[in-house]
Amino acid sequence: MLELRNVSIDVEDHKAILKNVDLTIEDGKFVVITGPNGGGKSTLAKVIAGIMTPSKGQILLDGEDITALSVTERARRGITFAFQQPVRFKGLTVRDLLVLAAGEGTGEPGLRALLRDVGLCPKDYIEREINASLSGGEIKRIEIAMALARKTRITLFDEPEAGIDLWSFGNLIEVFGRLRGRREGTVIIISHQERILDIADELVVLAGGELRAKGAKEDILPELLQEGACSFCPEGARKGRDC
Numbered sequence: 001m002l003e004l005r006n007v008s009i010d011v012e013d014h015k016a017i018l019k020n021v022d023l024t025i026e027d028g029k030f031v032v033i034t035g036p037n038g039g040g041k042s043t044l045a046k047v048i049a050g051i052m053t054p055s056k057g058q059i060l061l062d063g064e065d066i067t068a069l070s071v072t073e074r075a076r077r078g079i080t081f082a083f084q085q086p087v088r089f090k091g092l093t094v095r096d097l098l099v100l101a102a103g104e105g106t107g108e109p110g111l112r113a114l115l116r117d118v119g120l121c122p123k124d125y126i127e128r129e130i131n132a133s134l135s136g137g138e139i140k141r142i143e144i145a146m147a148l149a150r151k152t153r154i155t156l157f158d159e160p161e162a163g164i165d166l167w168s169f170g171n172l173i174e175v176f177g178r179l180r181g182r183r184e185g186t187v188i189i190i191s192h193q194e195r196i197l198d199i200a201d202e203l204v205v206l207a208g209g210e211l212r213a214k215g216a217k218e219d220i221l222p223e224l225l226q227e228g229a230c231s232f233c234p235e236g237a238r239k240g241r242d243c
């Protein structure tokens, strides 16, 4: 179980970009963090991954205080951030990346199964070099295959839909749906996309650096989608009206 207790992040001039965030994420959940631009979603993901350190508050993994642990130490404990762009070294192939993620001991059938899981034909892709010839959607799928290969406890994705066309987006949703079905670890996705929100077990709404809502998709989504609803918008909440 991952717990954030009273987590705040202050930047220059004491501007708070996260304010006293209390959040508990149970093991094996598929959680989507959403909310308006600048609400603090990416900051929250960075705090969980250890890329940013809270100014105040604690982060606990199964009761252990991991607030002071580095990205590498957290990765050892099974928290990984699926970066939007895989590393690109000249000559590095899709196979190399998958072996890096899955471990040297993974046999050929295992590597090929990872590509099939994300809707890529192993025959066409396993020897492809990681370079600009791969489309944005293909890169995204390779990134997700790597996340699957790592089999980590908590995987964070920051706007995986970014740069994906409408056609590839449908496939991306299928891939995440499959990931959810496996229940092999906790998945935390930052997204604005209704179709990604729709496959979540739980939604977390962040606005103005504050946690506005958290709960089952069935409870949160209708209000989020309600036209003109402003209860999650800091401006609307402050003025007590829709905006």
Ligand SMILES: Nc1ncnc2c1ncn2[C@@H]1O[C@H](COP(=O)(O)OP(=O)(O)OP(=O)(O)O)[C@@H](O)[C@H]1O
Pocket: 011, 012, 017, 035, 036, 037, 038, 039, 040, 041, 042, 043, 044
């Ligand atoms: N290092 C920093 N220094 C100052 N301000 C920052 C820093 N990092 C983030 N911010 C600000 O904090 C706020 C939250 O940023 P964050 O990237 O977490 O938002 P977000 O919810 O992910 O937004 P988006 O939906 O637009 O991606 C923004 O106003 C951003 O400009």
